[in-house]
Amino acid sequence: MTIKTNQNYCSVLSFGQHKLLIFIVLLINFLLLYTSPAFATTVKNKFKTEHNILSMQQRSLVIDNILDKRVKQLLPGLMRQANVDMWILISREYNEDPILKTFLPATWMGARRRTILVFTDMGKAGISAQAIARYDVGSIFKKAWDKEKQPDQMQALLELIKARNPNRIAINQSSDYELADGLVASERDLLFSYLPTQYRERIVSAEPLAVSWLETRIKEEVELLTEMVALTKTIIKQGFSNEVIRPRKTTVGDLVWWFRDRVSQLGLQTWFQPSIRLQRKYKKLGVSEDPSLIILPGDFLHVDFGISYLRLNTDIQQHAYVLKPEETTAPKFLQNALKQGNQLQDILTNNFVVGRSGNEILSRTREQAMLAGIKPMIYSHPIGSYGHAAGTTIGKWDSQFGVPGEGDRALHQDTAYAIELNVQVASAEWQKDISIMLEENAIFSRDKVSYLAPRQTELMLINYK
Numbered sequence: 338m339t340i341k342t343n344q345n346y347c348s349v350l351s352f353g354q355h356k357l358l359i360f361i362v363l364l365i366n367f368l369l370l371y372t373s374p375a376f377a378t379t380v381k382n383k384f385k386t387e388h389n390i391l392s393m394q395q396r397s398l399v400i401d402n403i404l405d406k407r408v409k410q411l412l413p414g415l416m417r418q419a420n421v422d423m424w425i426l427i428s429r430e431y432n433e434d435p436i437l438k439t440f441l442p443a444t445w446m447g448a449r450r451r452t453i454l455v456f457t458d459m460g461k462a463g464i465s466a467q468a469i470a471r472y473d474v475g476s477i478f479k480k481a482w483d484k485e486k487q488p489d490q491m492q493a494l495l496e497l498i499k500a501r502n503p504n505r506i507a508i509n510q511s512s513d514y515e516l517a518d519g520l521v522a523s524e525r526d527l528l529f530s531y532l533p534t535q536y537r538e539r540i541v542s543a544e545p546l547a548v549s550w551l552e553t554r555i556k557e558e559v560e561l562l563t564e565m566v567a568l569t570k571t572i573i574k575q576g577f578s579n580e581v582i583r584p585r586k587t588t589v590g591d592l593v594w595w596f597r598d599r600v601s602q603l604g605l606q607t608w609f610q611p612s613i614r615l616q617r618k619y620k621k622l623g624v625s626e627d628p629s630l631i632i633l634p635g636d637f638l639h640v641d642f643g644i645s646y647l648r649l650n651t652d653i654q655q656h657a658y659v660l661k662p663e664e665t666t667a668p669k670f671l672q673n674a675l676k677q678g679n680q681l682q683d684i685l686t687n688n689f690v691v692g693r694s695g696n697e698i699l700s701r702t703r704e705q706a707m708l709a710g711i712k713p714m715i716y717s718h719p720i721g722s723y724g725h726a727a728g729t730t731i732g733k734w735d736s737q738f739g740v741p742g743e744g745d746r747a748l749h750q751d752t753a754y755a756i757e758l759n760v761q762v763a764s765a766e767w768q769k770d771i772s773i774m775l776e777e778n779a780i781f782s783r784d785k786v787s788y789l790a791p792r793q794t795e796l797m798l799i800n801y802k
Contacts, residue, residue, distance in 0.1 A: 389799055396443065404442070419543075427528065429452075430449055434509055468482075505539055508548075554684035558721070559789075563694070563789045572603075576596055577638065584634050584659050589613045589625075612626055614641075615627075650723065653777065668766065693747065694744060695744040717754055718730055734802060
């Protein structure tokens with residue numbers, strides 16, 4: 338929008354008045370442009386572009402491409418490793434099996450009516466992926482049911498089973514992993530009511546296969562997770578800055594909801610409510626999440642934050658310090674406490690060895706840490722298709738001597754983890770323990786742990802204003 342001036346009127350103005358009028362016109366045009374909704378949208382889209390955040394249509398292509406590669410390149414080996422000839426997944430709309438959801442095309446938000454997906458190992462011909470449905474399920478699952486010829490969907494499934502004649506039929510039932518326990522009781526009862534005895538006797542738990550499917554990452558996913566972790570840390574850095582925090586004004590609750598709003602503005606989601614924890618000198622205040630607390634100079638802040646994007650998840654914890662007016666860096670005792678947290682990370686990741694169980698890694702790490710004078714608490718978990726994903730679990734905050742079931746699983750290659758832990762460090766300056774709570778996302782591949790982005794080794798600083 339532009340503003341036209343009357344030329345006759347302008348001709349009688351002095352040179353100085355004319356310059357002032359031009360300035361006012363330019364200022365009005367500037368304000369109209371830069372406060373317009375269109376400009377705001379442009380800035381928002383530019384931010385998204387700079388951070389490689391894809392449109393929904395682009396995301397759909399990426400998701401389907403990765404799913405196709407996982408099914409063709411990864412699944413055959415996993416099925417044979419688990420000695421599974423056929424894998425059956427059954428879900429009804431709004432009550433989806435968590436694993437079935439990982440097989441749906443990007444344009445499917447969930448199951449439709451009763452969705453039945455069947456994988457069969459065809460030997461040299463590879464894996465056959467079929468849907469007992471009226472139509473194909475994406476480009477991977479070809480329909481294997483003609484309702485006009487066979488009105489009974491479960492009977493159509495039975496006919497496919499008879500035709501393939503598998504020796505071991507896996508269904509998603511597990512006592513140790515909730516994500517591998519997605520076949521609900523009514524659907525299991527229905528399936529068994531159709532199966533003759535000879536096929537019921539071939540039913541096995543899909544747990545080893547299901548967990549391997551969930552925990553194993555292919556190259557393209559590692560690349561995406563690397564970008565996602567970088568973005569997660571960029572958002573944290575922005576949140577832990579004077580752009581967002583005004584000491585003596587901003588509350589813990591304000592900061593929590595800033596993270597939620599920021600993620601929403603970027604067109605992303607969080608898979609859990611972000612948390613902000615505050616520690617300060619006063620002994621009566623420990624580690625607090627009280628949303629009404631006002632952030633003050635001298636406060637030690639912690640964030641636990643993760644995003645969901647392209648069917649993957651991140652989970653990061655970092656620390657920041659609010660400088661006092663006279664300070665230019667964080668107190669040495671806080672810097673040294675962070676170093677203890679980094680030391681515990683090193684001890685833990687050095688114990689990652691293929692074939693070791695999560696419980697063995699936990700035990701070795703705790704023993705070595707305590708010999709080094711560290712007070713450890715370790716609760717590291719797989720991450721990927723879900724935030725708290727299935728796989729080798731290394732401790733829980735309330736299970737520091739081993740986790741039955743999940744902790745017994747051996748470590749495998751090409752798996753991603755949230756290296757999550759804390760240390761308690763005695764502080765003479767504050768006359769209490771300081772909690773250092775860290776979480777970094779990493780990939781275990783080629784017998785080593787690699788962080789998906791540089792881990793935090795220095796405290797973020799927030800200037801006093």
